[in-house]
Amino acid sequence: MRDWEALFVKKLEGTDLGPDPAHDLAHFTRVVATAKALAADEGARMEVVVPAAWLHDLVNVPKNDPRRAQASRLSAEEALRFLRSVDYPEAFLPDIAHAIEAHSYSAGVEPRTLEASVVQDADRLDGLGAIGIARCFAVSGMLGTRFYDPQDPFAARRPWDDRENGVDHFYVKLFKTADTLRTAAGRREGARRAEFMRQYLTRLALEIGDSAP
Template sequence: MSAFQEKHWYHLFSNKARVLYPSSDPAHDYLHIMRVVSTAKQLCQAEHARWEIVMPAAFFHDYINVPKNDPRRPYASKLSAEAAIEYLKSVQYPEQYFDDIRHAIESHSYSAGIKPETLEARIVQDADRLDSLGAIGIARCFAVTTQLSRPFYAEEDPWAETRELDDKSYGIDHFFSKLFKLVDHLNTPTAKKEGEHRVAFIRTYLDQIKREI
């Protein structure tokens, strides 16, 4: 992809994303998409992957956003992949990339449980998962907690010392039940290194919460 072509598609996709992703969901809004695209580009360069596949997949991995508490959630990535391909057809994006773009979108989701089989799919998955970690990951976690009308922590046992973790009821539980485990499921060496750094930041943050509550 030439620099001119990249600029054209990036501009087109970013304009589409600005309309597509609502600001009412700060965990999955336009800013989330742009962070994933930025991280995906860094990973793409470090791991020598094909940006022609990674870029559109990163922009449109959440094309159809199904709420986390919706029973259709496991199918969201497949719905997004089909919608994204239809859009790419409408703007005449090169068809030779469609199968790999579809797979990258379908396999990015934790809920879908689809293993990424290509380097590009692994990069899109890594970029999306990294946005669940670190400082921005903390903000996103509590944004979702608030959307679902759940308290930040359990009053009697905030750290689940005498109860089972329950991230469907308490925000902080989500760090332990899912987010800390993500770093073990990152695919590329570059993402793993960044993931470890971001997890360390979250642990420091939680140590501060312990002192405050």
């Protein structure tokens, strides 16, 4: 698998991943490491999990692009073209493509295999915890979104709106993803990361003179 991984990294290094720091090469590296750990714990096939994790965001569509829900399907199609070009074993390709397509939150594709669940969990875990906080505010900055609503930071008198406020994204999406994790190992790690995020918000609320929900 090590020789294959070198090819996957080379493919990513030659791909325009865009300016989004939440989906740079470091993101892929983290997702692969998490996916390997989950796969080992759950007994999933590395031959499917590893290439799917390396190639899961091969086609990156910005968060505010109306085509966002198509990104995982486009990534799966591009991954298959690449894997066939390097003669990756054909028997694994359908499950790799499914794992890539099913990883996306916005696509709404239900994982049908253990490997797809592992890759989905690994990607969603990267949106939680300390790295999840960093990614959230990095993307908020890219989109021109403020950190929080200075009049009502934690939406006591308004609906959550993560198009306007970075903190709102924790409640609109991130905490919800922790509840969608499918593997036992993923749920355990997700609970730890979500708790850290709640501790962060409590501290943030203290520093800005408010109270987190």
